[in-house]
Amino acid sequence: MIDTSAFQGKRAVYFTLGCKLNFSETSTFGKMLQEMGVRTAEKGETADICLINTCSVTEVADHKCRQAIHRMVRQYPDAFVVVTGCYAQLEPEQVSQIDGVDLVLGSNEKAHLIQFLSDAWGSGLSHQHFSVKTKDIKSFAPSCSRGNRTRYFLKVQDGCDYFYTYCTIPYARGFSRNPTIASLVRQAEEAAAEGGKEIVLTGVNIGDFGKTTGERFIDLVRALDEVEGIRRYRISSLEPDLLSDELISYCASSRAFMPHFHIPLQSGSDTVLKLMHRHYDRALFAEKIQKIKAAMPDAFIGVDVMVGCRGETAECFEETYQFLSQLDVTQLHVFPYSERPGTAALRIPYVVADSDKKLRSKRLLALSDQKTQAFYAQYIGTEAEVLFEKAPRGKAMHGFTRNYIRVELPAAEACEAFDNQLMRVRLGAFNSDKTALKVTLNG
Secondary structure, three states: OOOHHHOOOOEEEEEEOOOHHHHHHHHHHHHHHHHOOOEEOOOOOOOOEEEEEEOOOOHHHHHHHHHHHHHHHHHOOOOEEEEEEHHHHHOHHHHHOOOOEEEEOOOOHHHHHHHHHHHHHHHOOOOEOOOOOHHHOOOOOOOEEOOOOOOEEEEOOEOOOOOOOOOOHHHHHOOOEOOOHHHHHHHHHHHHHOOOOEEEEEOOOHHHOOOOOOOOHHHHHHHHHOOOOOOEEEEOOOOHHHOOHHHHHHHHHOOOEOOEEEEEEEOOOHHHHHHHOOOOOHHHHHHHHHHHHHHOOOOEEEEEEEEOOOOOOHHHHHHHHHHHHHOOOOEEEEEEOOOOOOOHHHHOOOOOOHHHHHHHHHHHHHHHHHHHHHHHHOOOOOEEEEEEEOOOOOOOEEEEOOOOOEEEEOOOOOOHHHOOOEEEEEEEEEOOOOOOEEEEEOO
């Protein structure tokens, strides 16, 4: 039995690195603590609990995690510091040796945060860590919350069975697993009852949904589409080989699934895709893009691209650049390859210089800007429905159209009451940094 009195009146701060799944889980940690009587510390307040949710997708991410932990320990010297997430799972010994860290939670343990905190405060426990091997990571912690955001994030799947040569995520997250469709529908219904209007489906490899329960991702999509009150769903990331024609067709005519896809490509060179052990070639990827655009011409399509991985010669990169320049996609999420200990990629002989990685990243980011701005420009002067998101007082409000065009409402016209509201707007010119379209309210 947990003594809730130990939590009453305490304050917590949260820091998240990495993907939307991490943000979803951090929001759930916050919700759990709030239910125990813990409130989020305001700016300038001291904190009793400091929770850092880490990422380990690249070496740079590891470095950022260490920096964040040191910074949070300095900023909140009297707080009980909890570190969780992928970096904590992969390097628990290293994390536990950082001065000021009190608790390191692996993938199985994070579902039991409240119990660990209760035990720690009750017994003076500190500097504990848990080293969990991949085969032992079997738990699934439900997560559907929004934290301080407008949109809800629903975790529908965790883990990955795709052992790409460059990736450590299966070791950090375990094998693919998921809850039942019925339980996820209940969570979506709870979000609707709280006033939620948009839910983002998150996971490590969500197209692999069903490994645990024998269900299918398309059946989950159909069931969620029936939840009254939720007006919008977005699918955070979907492997191209798991993006079925049936799913594309359903999303094109569904009530609430938006014309918005995020699909990892990683490389436009078949040579490199084979070295990565990806489960498709570029012909299949191009076919999926064409089918999305045929069914939903206005769809926003984001693409993950890795540059400078082992084996990516100058010729291979040019293949990627030319492939992407001809592809009808909207935005490129570009990140440089970094060496990960224990991965099969380390056995690939050709190593790309850091200077070349930077140049390749710069070229692809410039291409991304061109594509995104061209996509936005098509809609200038048109009307759209936007879900507005909360903004700091006196600042411009932002939101997204159905097809994920980011919009900006000037501070003079913004109003707190617009937060989480779907409103008709007219799309105008680009804002100053060309990251959004300015809008005016209709009516």
